[in-house]
Amino acid sequence: MLSRTADHVYWLGRYAERAEELARTLDVQYRLSLLPHERRSDAVGWNIVLHTLGLEAAFAERHERVEPHWVIDFLAFDAANPSSILSCLRAARENARAVRGAISSEMWETFNSTWLEARAQAPSRFTALNVSEFIDWVKYRAHLARGVVLASMLRDEGYHFMQIGTFLERSDSVARLLLIRLACEAAAAENGATVHDYYPWSVLLRGLSAFESFRRVSRDSVRPQHVLEFVILHRHVPRSIYRSANLVHENLQAVANAKSGETERRAGLLHSELRYGTLATLAPQGYERFLHDLLARTADLSDRIGRDFLGHVT
Amino acid sequence: MDRPALPYDEMYTADGHVRPHYAVYSEWLTQQADDALRRKRAEADSLFHRVGITFAVYGEEDGNERLIPFDIVPRVLSAEEWRRLADGLRQRVSALNAFIGDIYHGQEILKAGLLTAEQVLCNPQYRPEMQGMDVPGGIYAHIAGIDVVRAGAGEFYVLEDNLRVPSGVSYMLEDRKMMMRLFPELFSLNRVAPVEHYPDRLLENLASVAPAGVADPVVVLLTPGAHNSAYFEHAFLAQQMGVELVEGQDLFVRDGFVYMRTTQGPRRVDVIYRRIDDDFLDPLSFRPDSVLGVPGLMAAYRAGRVTVANAIGTGIADDKSIYPCVPEMIRFYLGEAPLLENVPTRILRRKDDLAYTLAHLDELVVKEVHGSGGYGMLVGPAASEAEREDFRLRILAAPEKYIAQPTLALSTCPTFVEQGVAPRHIDLRPFVLSGREVTIVPGGLTRVALRSGSLVVNSSQGGGTKDTWVLEA
Numbered sequence: 001m002l003s004r005t006a007d008h009v010y011w012l013g014r015y016a017e018r019a020e021e022l023a024r025t026l027d028v029q030y031r032l033s034l035l036p037h038e039r040r041s042d043a044v045g046w047n048i049v050l051h052t053l054g055l056e057a058a059f060a061e062r063h064e065r066v067e068p069h070w071v072i073d074f075l076a077f078d079a080a081n082p083s084s085i086l087s088c089l090r091a092a093r094e095n096a097r098a099v100r101g102a103i104s105s106e107m108w109e110t111f112n113s114t115w116l117e118a119r120a121q122a123p124s125r126f127t128a129l130n131v132s133e134f135i136d137w138v139k140y141r142a143h144l145a146r147g148v149v150l151a152s153m154l155r156d157e158g159y160h161f162m163q164i165g166t167f168l169e170r171s172d173s174v175a176r177l178l179l180i181r182l183a184c185e186a187a188a189a190e191n192g193a194t195v196h197d198y199y200p201w202s203v204l205l206r207g208l209s210a211f212e213s214f215r216r217v218s219r220d221s222v223r224p225q226h227v228l229e230f231v232i233l234h235r236h237v238p239r240s241i242y243r244s245a246n247l248v249h250e251n252l253q254a255v256a257n258a259k260s261g262e263t264e265r266r267a268g269l270l271h272s273e274l275r276y277g278t279l280a281t282l283a284p285q286g287y288e289r290f291l292h293d294l295l296a297r298t299a300d301l302s303d304r305i306g307r308d309f310l311g312h313v314t
Numbered sequence: 315m316d317r318p319a320l321p322y323d324e325m326y327t328a329d330g331h332v333r334p335h336y337a338v339y340s341e342w343l344t345q346q347a348d349d350a351l352r353r354k355r356a357e358a359d360s361l362f363h364r365v366g367i368t369f370a371v372y373g374e375e376d377g378n379e380r381l382i383p384f385d386i387v388p389r390v391l392s393a394e395e396w397r398r399l400a401d402g403l404r405q406r407v408s409a410l411n412a413f414i415g416d417i418y419h420g421q422e423i424l425k426a427g428l429l430t431a432e433q434v435l436c437n438p439q440y441r442p443e444m445q446g447m448d449v450p451g452g453i454y455a456h457i458a459g460i461d462v463v464r465a466g467a468g469e470f471y472v473l474e475d476n477l478r479v480p481s482g483v484s485y486m487l488e489d490r491k492m493m494m495r496l497f498p499e500l501f502s503l504n505r506v507a508p509v510e511h512y513p514d515r516l517l518e519n520l521a522s523v524a525p526a527g528v529a530d531p532v533v534v535l536l537t538p539g540a541h542n543s544a545y546f547e548h549a550f551l552a553q554q555m556g557v558e559l560v561e562g563q564d565l566f567v568r569d570g571f572v573y574m575r576t577t578q579g580p581r582r583v584d585v586i587y588r589r590i591d592d593d594f595l596d597p598l599s600f601r602p603d604s605v606l607g608v609p610g611l612m613a614a615y616r617a618g619r620v621t622v623a624n625a626i627g628t629g630i631a632d633d634k635s636i637y638p639c640v641p642e643m644i645r646f647y648l649g650e651a652p653l654l655e656n657v658p659t660r661i662l663r664r665k666d667d668l669a670y671t672l673a674h675l676d677e678l679v680v681k682e683v684h685g686s687g688g689y690g691m692l693v694g695p696a697a698s699e700a701e702r703e704d705f706r707l708r709i710l711a712a713p714e715k716y717i718a719q720p721t722l723a724l725s726t727c728p729t730f731v732e733q734g735v736a737p738r739h740i741d742l743r744p745f746v747l748s749g750r751e752v753t754i755v756p757g758g759l760t761r762v763a764l765r766s767g768s769l770v771v772n773s774s775q776g777g778g779t780k781d782t783w784v785l786e787a
Binding site for chain 2: 006
């Protein structure tokens with residue numbers, strides 16, 4: 001497969017996943033902001049979201065202070081923010097368009113119509129005031145696209161590169177979602193708020209479509225440590241970090257070339273650490289440190305894949 | 315030629331009767347309500363948008379691709395009409411290929427005095443790099459789009475030969491797909507010759523001209539990229555043929571061979587179906603500022619290690635100043651009488667043609683020799699006094715840049731417009747493939763001037779497209 005084609009398919013996977021993950025991140029924060037105890041620290045929470053997503057400076061350029069509905073608008077709809085959901089949907093569509101001959105027609109039509117519909121409806125039907133409706137729509141379109149990929153895409157290199165992009169992005173996003181939650185809870189504790197763990201952590205699980213699974217497979221109560229263990233290490237949870245690492249490794253093996261040995265080794269190492277490790281051994285210096293390391297390793301894999309396969313120059 | 319009061323209509327005879335090959339369609343059409351047709355047209359628009367059958371307009375922000383209007387009334391040709399047309403096209407393209415080969419080899423036609431050396435060798439479309447070089451099968455124009463119109467009592471005239479990078483074939487295929495989706499019943503009522511095998515033929519044709527000794531040639535389609543106005547067609551054809559869609563940056567030349575960069579390392583390329591103009595193909599040989607091409611491609615091509623389709627330098631045969639000589643070429647190379655007519659053309663570098671043209675500007679169509687896409691053209695009868703005056707000055711400044719032709723009463727075809735079904739002017743671009751043999755899928759791209767009375771069918775000037783049916787006997 002052409003390196004440029006693989007590059008576009010890889011980024012198609014990343015942007016499509018980023019749009020969905022961002023919707024889920026927004027979903028969690030927005031739901032929590034509706035709970036009575038959270039109101040006081042509203043701005044603090046949204047600030048943490050912007051900081052953890054690396055968008056603090058970009059936001060400050062557009063708005064003078066952190067107002068919840070401005071943040072929502074910035075993260076969901078702002079075309080000037082290249083990381084907004086709308087911008088990601090557009091970037092996914094542009095990458096699909098660049099390789100529309102190399103993916104199935106159904107895939108192209110799905111990503112194209114998602115973008116066309118988002119562009120047409122965002123200004124009227126979807127606004128910061130009813131962002132939940134938009135989030136549901138984004139998730140629905142993501143489910144649709146996933147189904148189309150599953151049912152129509154040739155299992156060639158393009159498929160593997162798209163999967164690699166998807167799961168690197170998912171692992172990155174879920175790690176950030178956990179970091180946001182940890183920081184928000186720490187901030188709340190500092191303010192002397194007494195919050196039952198149940199609310200923030202169950203909302204997080206729901207945001208990852210994992211609350212019911214948690215209830216079914218775990219007899220633990222909804223406590224930070226239990227949720228972290230479940231979201232990071234559980235082998236059968238579709239959005240767990242372990243599962244993303246596993247799929248990155250698997251798909252990387254399927255496309256291995258003469259240059260990619262070291263990249264494969266690093267992906268395999270991450271995979272097996274998460275497979276056989278426990279939170280105690282993996283995060284001796286705390287969850288935050290562990291999650292930040294994970295972000296760095298994900299970024300390293302992405303760079304290396306770019307150099308090994310996608311024609312990127314260092 | 316005679317100019318009857320009303321132009322030839324594809325569906326109706328002059329006294330209002332339905333032509334036999336339109337009988338079945340016409341009866342069906344009378345049973346359709348305007349509202350139902352309107353709904354079908356809206357459905358077609360939304361499908362075209364979703365599928366992304368759009369073209370980018372230069373100067374407009376990207377993401378704002380436009381649709382080429384699609385008309386739901388097909389243009390129908392009888393088996394007999396098509397047979398005559400196809401024979402003529404095969405003959406014409408064979409002669410054009412022979413002409414290009416001759417120009418880049420022995421130049422017999424110049425020795426015979428049918429064309430002057432100055433006319434050919436000083437033409438910017440002549441590529442000295444091609445002189446003396448052999449190409450596989452002696453084929454230069456592997457893909458030709460020949461623009462044909464009907465005028466007078468329905469005779470076919472060739473308006474223009476497109477031998478460089480003719481486009482539009484994807485609309486032929488997508489328009490058919492759309493018609494079958496919107497009106498499946500029409501296809502059980504009529505025996506419409508299928509066109510869907512065009513990409514298959516194209517691939518076969520490209521593989522057949524691979525460099526000698528290559529058993530299983532790797533074919534690629536070279537595009538300028540996603541911002542090109544015809545990008546949809548490039549992606550579509552690459553996908554339908556199952557070949558890589560490459561940009562210049564994906565290819566490189568090493569040790570005289572052309573390779574593409576893949577995830578598994580370099581892979582050799584044998585045939586390049588290029589949709590980039592000559593000028594941009596190789597910055598080492600042509601425009602040095604081109605970032606679309608492949609440095610060293612020309613050298614690999616000259617060494618016979620890769621085939622470029624269409625060949626470089628085919629523009630010498632489709633130039634408007636060469637066009638008037640095509641009937642002579644057919645006699646010269648094939649020893650046959652031309653089956654298709656040329657539009658009588660005045661060449662304004664000739665004094666008497668120039669004088670005649672200036673005296674009859676209000677009757678003639680004046681075209682720039684190197685213009686295309688409906689730009690740089692005067693339609694005398696439709697132009698204002700001021701426009702004609704402006705053109706007169708431009709002609710006088712450089713008469714050799716212009717040709718003039720009578721304003722043809724292009725045939726009309728019923729078309730579904732705002733007011734209902736009404737006649738609009740059309741043309742036709744069939745696609746002729748030359749390789750081991752010359753083949754034409756039965757049909758082509760019918761373009762229609764949607765504005766009442768307009769003769770300009772180009773999509774950049776408000777033209778639309780129609781499905782083209784060739785009925786089987």
